[in-house]
Each structure stands twice: as C-alpha cells, then as structure tokens.
Amino acid sequence: MQTIIDEWKHITRGKFVVLILIVPIIVAAVFSYIFQNSTVNEASLAVVDQDHSVYSRQLITKLDASQYLQVNGVFDNYMEADPLLYNEKNSGVLYLPAGLETAYLQGKPINVGMYLDMTLTASANSIRTGVTEVIGVENATKSGPSTLTLEQRSLYNPTNQTAMSSVMMFVNVVLLVLLGLNTISIVPRLREQGRLPEELENPLGIVLRVIPYALVGCISCYLVIGVLKQFGGLRFEANWLQIFLPFFLYTVCTSLLAMLIGWTAPEAAKANGRIVLMIMPSFLLSGGQVPVALLPTLLQWVNKAIPLSLHFQVLRGFGYKGGDIRYFIPLLGHYLVLISVILLVLFLLMLKEMKSLTRQQEDTPTAPSLAEGPSHV
Numbered sequence: 001m002q003t004i005i006d007e008w009k010h011i012t013r014g015k016f017v018v019l020i021l022i023v024p025i026i027v028a029a030v031f032s033y034i035f036q037n038s039t040v041n042e043a044s045l046a047v048v049d050q051d052h053s054v055y056s057r058q059l060i061t062k063l064d065a066s067q068y069l070q071v072n073g074v075f076d077n078y079m080e081a082d083p084l085l086y087n088e089k090n091s092g093v094l095y096l097p098a099g100l101e102t103a104y105l106q107g108k109p110i111n112v113g114m115y116l117d118m119t120l121t122a123s124a125n126s127i128r129t130g131v132t133e134v135i136g137v138e139n140a141t142k143s144g145p146s147t148l149t150l151e152q153r154s155l156y157n158p159t160n161q162t163a164m165s166s167v168m169m170f171v172n173v174v175l176l177v178l179l180g181l182n183t184i185s186i187v188p189r190l191r192e193q194g195r196l197p198e199e200l201e202n203p204l205g206i207v208l209r210v211i212p213y214a215l216v217g218c219i220s221c222y223l224v225i226g227v228l229k230q231f232g233g234l235r236f237e238a239n240w241l242q243i244f245l246p247f248f249l250y251t252v253c254t255s256l257l258a259m260l261i262g263w264t265a266p267e268a269a270k271a272n273g274r275i276v277l278m279i280m281p282s283f284l285l286s287g288g289q290v291p292v293a294l295l296p297t298l299l300q301w302v303n304k305a306i307p308l309s310l311h312f313q314v315l316r317g318f319g320y321k322g323g324d325i326r327y328f329i330p331l332l333g334h335y336l337v338l339i340s341v342i343l344l345v346l347f348l349l350m351l352k353e354m355k356s357l358t359r360q361q362e363d364t365p366t367a368p369s370l371a372e373g374p375s376h377v
Helices: 002-013 016-034 054-065 081-085 100-106 121-141 166-183 186-192 203-208 211-231 244-262 268-285 297-303 307-320 325-363
Strands: 043-049 069-075 092-096 110-117 148-155
Touching: 002 016, 043 054, 043 121, 054 069, 054 092, 054 100, 054 121, 069 121, 081 092, 081 110, 081 148, 092 121, 100 110, 110 121, 121 148, 166 211, 166 244, 166 268, 166 307, 186 203, 186 244, 186 268, 203 325, 211 244, 244 268, 244 307, 244 325, 268 297, 268 307, 307 325
Parallel strands: 043 069, 043 092, 110 148
Antiparallel strands: 092 110
C-alpha cells in the first residue's frame, strides 16, 4: 500500500494527471472536427455538351442542383477527359452526346458517358451518386422504357491499389520525418556551436544549407517510386526528368519550413521535439489520410499551406495520370509562393537575431586592453 501512495505522490508532483485528463479530450475534439463530414458534397464535375440543346442545358442545371456535385465548367466542343482531370479541378467528366434531346423526346435509348478520377475516391463516388440519381429521375419521369443509359469508366486507380494511397502516404510521412528532423536542427546546432553570429553575416548562406538535404530527399523520392513501381505494381506515368522540378521544390519547401519551426530552439535536442508540429498537420490534413474534400472549409485552407499536400497533388496528377508539366504550372507557382513566404519569415527572424546579438554586445562591458599596460596609482 505504501508503494502505491508513494507513486501517487510522485505523479501528482508532475504533469501526468493533467496530461492524461486534458490531452485525450483535446484530441477527441480536434478529430471530431476534422472527421465531421462523412460524405463529399458538391464534388467538381466538368460537362462536355455536344448536343447544345435546350434539354441538355436543362439537364446540366439539374446536375448542378444536386447536393452531391457541382458543375465546374461546361465545354461546347469535344475535349479529352485527361486534361480536365490532371490538376484536380474536376473529379469527373460527363459527356452529353449529340442527338440527346431528339433521342429523349422520341423515347430512343442513348448513352451518356462519364469518366471518374479514382485517385480522389470520395469525390468520384459523390459524383457517381449525384449523376446516377439525376439520370434515374429523368428516366422515371419519361413514360416507357429508359432512354438515358449511363456508361461509367474509372480512371487511374480503378482497383483502388493501396500502393497508390496508403503505402505512398506512409512512405512519404517517413520521408518527411527524416528530412524534417535533419533540417529542423540546423540553426540550433549553429547556435550551440557558437557559429550563428558569424553565419548571420551571410543570411543567404544559412538558407542554402538546406540544398544538400533537398537533393538527397529528391533521390529518395525517385528510389521509393522505383521500388513501388517494380515490386508493388505502382502506376506511375510521369516523365522522370520533368518531375524532378516539383520533387525538388517539395523537399526545399519542407526543409525551409522545418528550419523555420526549429529556429528559436536553444539547442538541437529541443528543436527535434518540435517535429510533431510538422508531422501531425501533414498526416491529417495533407489529403493522404483524409480526402481534402471531406475536411471542414477552414482546414481546406490550412491544407494549401502544407507542402506534403502539394506533393500528393503532384503524385496524383503528374505521376498517376501522366500529365505533362505544363498542366501543373499553377501548382509549381503555389510552391514558389509558399517558399517565398517562409523565406520572408526566416529573414525577419535573422534580422531579429542580429539585433539581439548587437544589443548583447553593447550591454557587455569591454575588458581593458593589455596594450594599455598596468595602471599606476
């Protein structure tokens, strides 16, 4: 009994009781907020209208009114589905064929084609539900046999391979941890070694220290994809030279963000503990674990500031779908904006650090010079 009392006194002197009571409550509240949506509403759909009739426009209006989807664009001329799906502005493409209105009025069967992006499963399923519902209502209101037949084709990941989703997510989180742990301690390490004041004389040099880590991180990305493609049956269609640029921007952006998070740590060991500030948002909000479309609106905006989220967009659009780099220029621009913001904050921290060092030097009394010789009374 005495041992129990002794241990109770020990835990009451520490933070264990507070942590075990408060932290699970906070985690439960946060996760409840993140996972509050179980289905995607208003998933983005592109419509290629080749009929250009009153009925086709009415059908598009009915589709847009569905709670499950939103018509993001209507194209009057034929377009391939791939360019409309590369950059994830759309999760599906619906084709309304020429002669749709005539066939519907005459009660003749006609096929309506739909392509779904299965790298975004939640959004694709929402579109399938919404379009099927509208087509079903149209056929039900028409006397006689069904006239509209929906033909669906699942693209890019029709069998829902885990190598393209779960495996890729966990591998990239591990890569993020390794890259982050080694770059988050750069500045605290320089501070511990007493080299930071000297390094601050060349601020650009401090930033450029992340380049070796970024290059090795790029090589790791290539190796991971090669192994998964060879042994895991991964579908990866990107040009190997073109994809270097988004890979490099991702590793540079991640390294700079880690440097920013660890900047104020007094020593490298304490900086490493801050890696959780990168891991948790990246794991939960990057779109690898929870589809971005299922996140609350506020967290969808937070998602735009997470480098791993942009990396997954590159993997899905550039890698799995085989799109050319010209379709991803806005995404590369997004990387550059994010890097610019991080660099701005880093240089502000450098300026603050330099002012602090200058103030310390001014406050430190200078010892008398030996060249002056001994004082005489």
